[in-house]
Amino acid sequence: MKTILLSGNTSLSYAVKQLDVDVISAYPITPQTTMVEKLSEYVANGELNAEFIPVESEHSALTAALAASAAGARVFTSTSSQGLLLMHEILFITAAMRMPVVMGIADRAVSAPINIWNDHSDIMAQRDAGWICFFAESAQEAYDKTIQSYRVAEDENVHLPVNLNFDGFILTHTYEPVTTLDDEEVLKYAPKKIRSLVLDPKSPYTFGALGSPEYYFEAKYQAVKALEDSFDAIVKADKEYKKISGRGYGIFNAYMTDDADTILVSLGSIGGSVREIVRRMRRDGAKVGSLSLKLFRPFPAKQIVDTLLKTKSVVVLEKATSPGAISGPLHMEIQASLKTFDVTIPAINIIAGLGGREIGPEDIRIMFNKGLKVASQKRVDTIMDYVGVNI
Amino acid sequence: MPYKTVKDLPLKENFGPGHRLCQGCGAGIIARLVTKVAGDNTIITNATGCLEVSSTFYPDTAWGIPWIHIAFENAAAAASGIRAAYNAMIRKGLKDSSPNVIALGGDGGTADIGLQALSGALERGDHFTYICYDNEAYMNTGIQRSSATPYGAWTTTSPPGKLSPGQKTEKKNLVAIAVAHGIKYAATANVAYIVDAANKIEKALNTSGASFIHFLSPCTPGWRIDTASSVKVSRLAVQTALWPLYEVVNGEYITTVKVAKRLPVTEYLKVQGRFRHIVNKPEEVAKIQAIADSNAAKFGYGPLSQ
Ligand SMILES: Cc1ncc(C[n+]2csc(CCOP(=O)(O)OP(=O)(O)O)c2C)c(N)n1
Numbered sequence: 001m002k003t004i005l006l007s008g009n010t011s012l013s014y015a016v017k018q019l020d021v022d023v024i025s026a027y028p029i030t031p032q033t034t035m036v037e038k039l040s041e042y043v044a045n046g047e048l049n050a051e052f053i054p055v056e057s058e059h060s061a062l063t064a065a066l067a068a069s070a071a072g073a074r075v076f077t078s079t080s081s082q083g084l085l086l087m088h089e090i091l092f093i094t095a096a097m098r099m100p101v102v103m104g105i106a107d108r109a110v111s112a113p114i115n116i117w118n119d120h121s122d123i124m125a126q127r128d129a130g131w132i133c134f135f136a137e138s139a140q141e142a143y144d145k146t147i148q149s150y151r152v153a154e155d156e157n158v159h160l161p162v163n164l165n166f167d168g169f170i171l172t173h174t175y176e177p178v179t180t181l182d183d184e185e186v187l188k189y190a191p192k193k194i195r196s197l198v199l200d201p202k203s204p205y206t207f208g209a210l211g212s213p214e215y216y217f218e219a220k221y222q223a224v225k226a227l228e229d230s231f232d233a234i235v236k237a238d239k240e241y242k243k244i245s246g247r248g249y250g251i252f253n254a255y256m257t258d259d260a261d262t263i264l265v266s267l268g269s270i271g272g273s274v275r276e277i278v279r280r281m282r283r284d285g286a287k288v289g290s291l292s293l294k295l296f297r298p299f300p301a302k303q304i305v306d307t308l309l310k311t312k313s314v315v316v317l318e319k320a321t322s323p324g325a326i327s328g329p330l331h332m333e334i335q336a337s338l339k340t341f342d343v344t345i346p347a348i349n350i351i352a353g354l355g356g357r358e359i360g361p362e363d364i365r366i367m368f369n370k371g372l373k374v375a376s377q378k379r380v381d382t383i384m385d386y387v388g389v390n391i
Numbered sequence: 392m393p394y395k396t397v398k399d400l401p402l403k404e405n406f407g408p409g410h411r412l413c414q415g416c417g418a419g420i421i422a423r424l425v426t427k428v429a430g431d432n433t434i435i436t437n438a439t440g441c442l443e444v445s446s447t448f449y450p451d452t453a454w455g456i457p458w459i460h461i462a463f464e465n466a467a468a469a470a471s472g473i474r475a476a477y478n479a480m481i482r483k484g485l486k487d488s489s490p491n492v493i494a495l496g497g498d499g500g501t502a503d504i505g506l507q508a509l510s511g512a513l514e515r516g517d518h519f520t521y522i523c524y525d526n527e528a529y530m531n532t533g534i535q536r537s538s539a540t541p542y543g544a545w546t547t548t549s550p551p552g553k554l555s556p557g558q559k560t561e562k563k564n565l566v567a568i569a570v571a572h573g574i575k576y577a578a579t580a581n582v583a584y585i586v587d588a589a590n591k592i593e594k595a596l597n598t599s600g601a602s603f604i605h606f607l608s609p610c611t612p613g614w615r616i617d618t619a620s621s622v623k624v625s626r627l628a629v630q631t632a633l634w635p636l637y638e639v640v641n642g643e644y645i646t647t648v649k650v651a652k653r654l655p656v657t658e659y660l661k662v663q664g665r666f667r668h669i670v671n672k673p674e675e676v677a678k679i680q681a682i683a684d685s686n687a688a689k690f691g692y693g694p695l696s697q
Pocket of ligand 1: 439440441442463464496497498499500501526528529530531532537
């Protein structure tokens with residue numbers, strides 16, 4: 001065990017090195033670039049015995065990772081924003097072909113206007129691709145979750161790709177002391193497996209055949225069901241990880257939720273700031289709480305609802321939009337989860353932080369106050385609201 | 392050892408039976424030949440297109456060797472991934488032998504939508520062989536033009552009309568593009584010249600780094616030809632110098648099949664329904680003859696026989 005100074009990007013690279021990944025294929029894009037640079041450095045100086053494919057696009061990056069995975073290799077790729085959008089077609093194929101590809105996503109706004117700063121528009125546009133989808137709050141968590149991702153992806157009962165989201169610049173470029181495991185511990189926790197269903201002349205298989213209406217539905221169903229069923233493996237991987245590292249994250253971080261009048265649900269790095277505001281507002285007597293989600297796919301609806309059950313209102317803070325829909329992607333899921341379990345709690349949606357617009361302490365207070373107002377009024381005036389935009 | 396006659400070809404079949412390609416389809420002949428020459432220790436990646444959909448209609452597969460299809464525009468990138476996986480796993484002692492890696496794509500998957508991925512893989516020099524089976528249009532979606540459709544040809548998106556001769560552009564020169572990447576081996580091939588093609592496939596597979604073969608692939612519905620005539624029509628493409636057979640070894644162009652007396656292009660055009668609308672238009676035929684003449688000059692084909 002060693003504590004080293006790492007950024008979000010280099011914490012992923014470091015974990016990938018320890019995981020003895022065989023093939024990396026990636027294309028640079030801000031703010032993911034320093035991760036790819038570090039990985040090519042590891043390969044160039046022999047610290048990581050892997051092939052680094054300097055592909056000509058993200059479409060090829062994911063294709064090559066998928067194909068290498070099909071050949072039996074442990075693979076890694078990473079991207080952000082426009083790059084993730086360019087991968088769109090292959091994201092679906094990777095999941096439906098059940099390839100245990102792991103990808104880091106340095107979440108960033110999507111064009112236009114072109115913008116390199118953080119929000120979650122990139123991943124939200126890919127949420128139906130069939131991948132397991134994690135969010136990290138810190139470089140430490142990004143490191144830990146990378147290791148967990150391989151354990152989950154390669155689990156025989158899962159066999160699905162995993163993407164690990166960590167906010168552009170806020171996490172990718174911020175250095176913090178990260179406590180790492182020893183190499184042997186990493187490989188003991190996430191051992192490399194010899195898979196038998198791979199591209200190997202010794203036992204020829206056909207991958208990616210045409211699925212007619214007689215077969216397509218079943219293949220799709222199996223991939224969807226696998227994602228749904230991956231939940232147990234995800235929880236178990238986190239618990240086992242805690243045993244060896246002392247660090248576990250659960251599927252979300254619930255802070256002061258038990259007696260809260262309003263709970264703010266968020267994704268990613270903003271969770272820490274939200275908890276700080278909870279502490280401050282609690283000092284002034286406001287009963288507020290925070291739920292910061294770590295797992296977005298499969299969506300832990302039941303567990304979220306159980307946590308929200310006693311509160312009087314919910315505020316869903318969202319760094320993405322779903323234009324023309326009734327609210328943002330995360331809010332729609334929370335709303336649907338509450339309804340599904342017959343729970344009637346008013347839930348409002350707050351869109352903030354698009355394109356890297358800063359979400360300051362005052363903004364979070366405003367959001368909580370909106371939630372408290374809904375809690376006392378017991379009704380919602382505006383479902384979707386914006387904080388921080390000049391209109 | 393170079394193949395001298397078809398009798399020298401390996402007997403082992405790794406393509407078919409069970410595919411659903413049309414009678415007389417060139418892609419089937421090519422897939423069969425490629426898998427024969429490449430042998431068991433081979434992995435194929437196939438772009439979306441006729442060959443892919445017709446050979447792997449789940450739960451059937453026509454392939455006796457490992458085969459993967461991912462999408463339309465990325466067969467070359469898939470080949471890079473497979474090669475990288477084997478390189479790393481062999482180094483780590485996880486695999487013991489290095490397979491041939493072959494990417495197969497139609498002209499659409501190669502010259503149009505897949506050109507970027509192909510360029511990336513050729514430029515990186517990844518060790519694989521890309522074989523384009525060129526049926527000169529998007530056949531799988533019902534005969535639409537590609538950048539490899541020859542001048543004057545009818546397709547559903549290059550229809551001849553008052554204002555159009557049919558396809559308005561000349562074929563994209565894929566071999567020249569491949570060679571421009573500095574690869575050590577590139578060649579053209581034709582289903583009527585099987586021994587020539589077999590030797591080229593073998594040479595390509597034995598080349599270190601990337602190699603490329605541009606294979607003319609007759610399409611009976613797309614070219615509007617009789618199902619029994621596809622090899623014959625393909626032979627005319629060579630004999631008219633519209634499809635010269637050559638290889639490019641370390642940048643040097645070498646003609647592999649010489650034609651002493653060329654046939655006029657009308658011999659090729661008149662047997663195909665896709666050229667029916669221009670075969671009686673001398674000014675259009677002259678343009679196509681000029682293409683053949685220029686090929687003949689470049690590759691040392693003989694004069695026109697009258
Ligand atoms: C991204 C994408 N665009 C379009 C298609 C539809 N499509 C499938 S095959 C094909 C044409 C294939 O043409 P070619 O590569 O020449 O191969 P052929 O079918 O002629 O063998 C097209 C346009 C697709 N599958 N994917």
